[in-house]
Amino acid sequence: MKEKNPKRTDSPLIFERSRPGRRGTAVPEPDVPTRPLEELLPKAMMRKEPPSLPEVSENEVVRHFTEISLMNHHVDRGFYPLGSCTMKYNPKVNEQTARLPGLADLHPFQPTSAVQGALRLMWELGDMLKEIVGMDEITLQPAAGAQGELVGALLFRAYHTAQGDPRKKIIIPDSAHGTNPATVRMAGYEVVTLKSNEEGRMDPGALESALGEDVAGVMLTNPNTLGKFESDVEEIARLVHEAGGLMYMDGANLNALIGVARPGDLGYDIVHLNLHKTFSTPHGGGGPGAGPVAVKEHLAPYLPLPILTRAGDGGYALDWERPESIGKVHGFWGNFGVLVRAYTYIRMLGRDGMRRTGMAAVLNNAYMSARLEGTYSLPYGRGMHESVFSGSFLKEHGVRTLDVAKRLLDFGVHAPTVYFPLIVPEAIMAEPTETETKDELDRFCEAMLQIAEEAKADPEFVKNAPYSTPVRRLDEALANRRPNVRYRPEGSD
Ligand SMILES: *Cc1c(COP(=O)(O)O)cnc(C)c1O
Numbered sequence: 001m002k003e004k005n006p007k008r009t010d011s012p013l014i015f016e017r018s019r020p021g022r023r024g025t026a027v028p029e030p031d032v033p034t035r036p037l038e039e040l041l042p043k044a045m046m047r048k049e050p051p052s053l054p055e056v057s058e059n060e061v062v063r064h065f066t067e068i069s070l071m072n073h074h075v076d077r078g079f080y081p082l083g084s085c086t087m088k089y090n091p092k093v094n095e096q097t098a099r100l101p102g103l104a105d106l107h108p109f110q111p112t113s114a115v116q117g118a119l120r121l122m123w124e125l126g127d128m129l130k131e132i133v134g135m136d137e138i139t140l141q142p143a144a145g146a147q148g149e150l151v152g153a154l155l156f157r158a159y160h161t162a163q164g165d166p167r168k169k170i171i172i173p174d175s176a177h178g179t180n181p182a183t184v185r186m187a188g189y190e191v192v193t194l195k196s197n198e199e200g201r202m203d204p205g206a207l208e209s210a211l212g213e214d215v216a217g218v219m220l221t222n223p224n225t226l227g228k229f230e231s232d233v234e235e236i237a238r239l240v241h242e243a244g245g246l247m248y249m250d251g252a253n254l255n256a257l258i259g260v261a262r263p264g265d266l267g268y269d270i271v272h273l274n275l276h277k278t279f280s281t282p283h284g285g286g287g288p289g290a291g292p293v294a295v296k297e298h299l300a301p302y303l304p305l306p307i308l309t310r311a312g313d314g315g316y317a318l319d320w321e322r323p324e325s326i327g328k329v330h331g332f333w334g335n336f337g338v339l340v341r342a343y344t345y346i347r348m349l350g351r352d353g354m355r356r357t358g359m360a361a362v363l364n365n366a367y368m369s370a371r372l373e374g375t376y377s378l379p380y381g382r383g384m385h386e387s388v389f390s391g392s393f394l395k396e397h398g399v400r401t402l403d404v405a406k407r408l409l410d411f412g413v414h415a416p417t418v419y420f421p422l423i424v425p426e427a428i429m430a431e432p433t434e435t436e437t438k439d440e441l442d443r444f445c446e447a448m449l450q451i452a453e454e455a456k457a458d459p460e461f462v463k464n465a466p467y468s469t470p471v472r473r474l475d476e477a478l479a480n481r482r483p484n485v486r487y488r489p490e491g492s493d
Contacts, residue, residue, distance in 0.1 A: 011071075014064050018054040024061050071470040073414045075282065079440050083386045083417035083429025084177065084225055086255050086277035087284060093348060094280055094341035103340055108332035112318055119316035122333065123308055125343045126292070132346075132354070133251065133271050134264025135294035139303045141334040145252050146179040148272025148291030149219070151304060152248045153187030154326040155270055155295065156216040158302035159246060162324065167216035167245075173202050175225045175421045180250060189216060196423060200226040200380035204235045211239060217246035222263070223256045225421045225429075227365070227383015237267025246270065246299075254278045255433070256362055256385035259355025270295045279342035290338040304329045360434035361385045364441060368432050371445040375452050379424050386431035388424045399455040399462050401426040406473065407454070407465035411447040 037046065056064070073080070080087035098104065106115055126138045142148040153170065160166045169190045172180050181191040192210055197203040202220060218240050222230045230236070237247045249263045249271040255278045257263075263271040275281060276289035283289055295303065305325045306318035349357060362384050369382040376389035391401035405415035405428070416430040432441055455462045466472060 011067060014054045014056060017056050017060050020055060022055045022057050024056055024058040078412045079436060079444055080414040081416050081430040081432050082414055083431040084252060086431060086433055088280055088433040089435040090280040090282045094344045097344040098337045098340040116315055119308060121343055122339060123316055125339055128346050129273060129292055130294055132258060133294050134262030136297040137300040137303060138292055138294040140292045140339055141304050141330045142291040142293055143330055143335055144289040145272055145274040145291045146183055147329060148293045149179055149183040149250065150186055151293045151329055152270045152272060153184050153189060155299050155302050156246055157187060158324060158326050159299055160216050168214040170216050171210055171218045174423055175200060176221060177225055180219050200228045201230055202236060204232050204239060207236055208239055211243040215243060215245050217248060219248045219250060221250035221253060223253050223384045226380045226388050227386040228380060229384055233266045252277055253385060255358060258358035260358055269299060275338050275342040280345045281338050281341045288335040288338055290335045302326055357434050364432040364434055364436060368441050368445060372448055375449055386429060388421060389428040390424055391426040391428055394455045397455050397459045399459045401428050403462045404451050407451045407462050408447060409466040410468045413444055413447060
């Protein structure tokens, strides 16, 4: 029988490709004297059997990993409008610099005298980031935004303890990212949730009545997770400071402000940056990130150790003598490779390029929102760099936002963030970023509009999507708890 698509579909595991004796590498003869392993390791630690590693040739390895990379979606394959995550394209030059042997092959135990170049890179990156956010001091150590938040909350505690009272509560708006209340709790503070006003912003009046002597401060994302600029931020900062509190900005959405507004000028005392969002770096799937935390002068004594400083001879040194520091928060100096990528990204774009980045991100979102808002409603209006649409209008057809997200996968687009922020029913949060062309934005908008039509005409069709992905609808809880990584095409067993 003629088969239309006789491609292999069994996609074997690399262990199933294994054949005894097949080799993928040629290791050179050692040029140092060898000793048997038995002399080097205690007997109890030796294996009885060799490990059962796959035995495969080099091209089988390459094909295997290329194939599985195509089963997944990533920003090098297609559009990735995952709201709040700023999934911009990561320029390949970043990867080249991060792999330079002089940077990639450093060992964290090398003495500072042997790694002056790396320290200089961190120093200059710190300087550029401080300028971007308008702050006085910075730590590059935290590994992610969430860890930056934890550092921020610990800084709140250290600062207030030094004033004589650590205080008890931190105020967070109801639009906040889940990491905000989670990290605040981890740091031992109580969360006070403030209801957003009808514009989706923090209301200074509501804030005023929540403030008091037991409030350590406010955590306020800007623009917030609805993409809205907190236009009362200066008034908010004044009220918080008057009450003796501190202002923390979750800087995950900095892409919207870059080169235009600086958290330090807006009245914030602390901000974290997500280098893996605003400053490229491939992320998603749990890859490494970096969440530097920048602060105003009055919080500098409490920053994590060690602090990078200039030595008397013009070189770079590490300062471990900060008795009021909250301590170390990461092994060694943080995720250095991510710092190299961010450094490269900023230096490639320069001041003017960074500014245009932010403005283009906002422009792209304005275009996308304008094309979609006649169909998908925007309960809080258009956002800056991202907008939160509602799929509620599809409910009467029995179709939910989740179904729209699943159907989008058939268009080769990563689904936007759904059901977040919690204050928008059937939320669809899309963030195009500046790295997409108008053609790509059009393709996405047309897909979204087509899905809305499909949902009205044939709800079951949309509810059964996706049709073209390696796996269809998974039990999401089970897929997380007991992931089955063995791919079996539908119907094969
Ligand atoms: C991504 C994000 C975070 C958390 O940052 P991670 O780097 O993922 O830990 C916090 N807040 C907002 C608004 C975010 O978008």
